[in-house]
Amino acid sequence: MLQVKSFVFNPFQENTYILFDETKEAVIIDAGCYNTSEFNLLKEFMISEKLDVKHYLNTHCHIDHILGNSFVCKEYNLKPKYSVEEIPVFNSGNTVAKMYGLNYTEGPVCTDFIREGNTINFGNTVLDLIHLPGHSPGSIGFYDKSNKVIICGDVLFQGSIGRTDLPLGNHEDLLLSIQTKLFTLPHEVKVYAGHGNATSIGEEIKYNPFFN
Numbered sequence: 001m002l003q004v005k006s007f008v009f010n011p012f013q014e015n016t017y018i019l020f021d022e023t024k025e026a027v028i029i030d031a032g033c034y035n036t037s038e039f040n041l042l043k044e045f046m047i048s049e050k051l052d053v054k055h056y057l058n059t060h061c062h063i064d065h066i067l068g069n070s071f072v073c074k075e076y077n078l079k080p081k082y083s084v085e086e087i088p089v090f091n092s093g094n095t096v097a098k099m100y101g102l103n104y105t106e107g108p109v110c111t112d113f114i115r116e117g118n119t120i121n122f123g124n125t126v127l128d129l130i131h132l133p134g135h136s137p138g139s140i141g142f143y144d145k146s147n148k149v150i151i152c153g154d155v156l157f158q159g160s161i162g163r164t165d166l167p168l169g170n171h172e173d174l175l176l177s178i179q180t181k182l183f184t185l186p187h188e189v190k191v192y193a194g195h196g197n198a199t200s201i202g203e204e205i206k207y208n209p210f211f212n
């Protein structure tokens, strides 16, 4: 059975997720941990649950989602996995961090790109990958079909949608991604977003003001 642990990290209040199951194998998604106390929170959780991290995944590479890349990759001896469309976003990390006055150490680059149609496997869990462009060109949703859970980054939020005014954002693409790839999932699918509370596909179809 899949378990989802979330932390709220960094000045952007970003959600960092740890997914694991009964085998104790795990993935970390979007490590936004920013300082020593946040690094320790994540590390202590992994130790207390005795988790074995198999993959480090990025839904997309905006700065608030990659602030902890360097820490996690070093700590667990992994390289990040993100989609090839996120290369320019990842590469702008240093410039963007400077703009916001953030301490940022660039982590290793991805050498094993992920795309729609691929799966990520750990323990008894299979994550299907769904390409959700719009907020960022290479945004990926990690969908556990059997447990009805999706980690979707900054695409869809409780009562809102991702911003598209950042470089490489596209509002039309975002609406299309949500309508054709998220709102077609079963209504009971639980949505874990990059910021704010978890929601469900059914709740957003019914109440999200951008579609009503």
Ligand SMILES: [Zn+2]
Pocket (backbone or CB within 6 Å): 060, 062, 135, 136, 154
């Ligand atoms: Zn973002």
